[in-house]
Amino acid sequence: MVSLHATETPHGPLVAVAWGDGLVELHRPEGGPTLSFRPGPPVRAVAVTGAGSLLIGTDESLVCLTPRRPTS
Structure with missing residues (x-):
């Protein structure tokens, strides 16, 4: 892991992770797809x-x- 950051948003917490191979992921710990x-x-x-x-x-x-919010 190269970098990590988390914050609370109006739509729940988000966690960003950057990996050594160049991949960046955005996680929603309370549910939802990882981008x-x-x-x-x-x-x-x-x-x-x-x-x-x-x-x-x-x-x-x-x-x-x-990111766009998913529509239901």
Whole structure:
């Protein structure tokens, strides 16, 4: 594991994990699918905002992803 961050959002807790092989995962501990993303370059840091966006830092860029809420 390269980086780990967790926060509480209005829709429940979120946990972001970055792995050494470049995989980034966004987990919902209270249920829901795990979302995965590979930005390409090695990931140096991850963070989750209070609004639920995922921040991914590499040596070359900062990526901000906002997952869509599942519709029922």
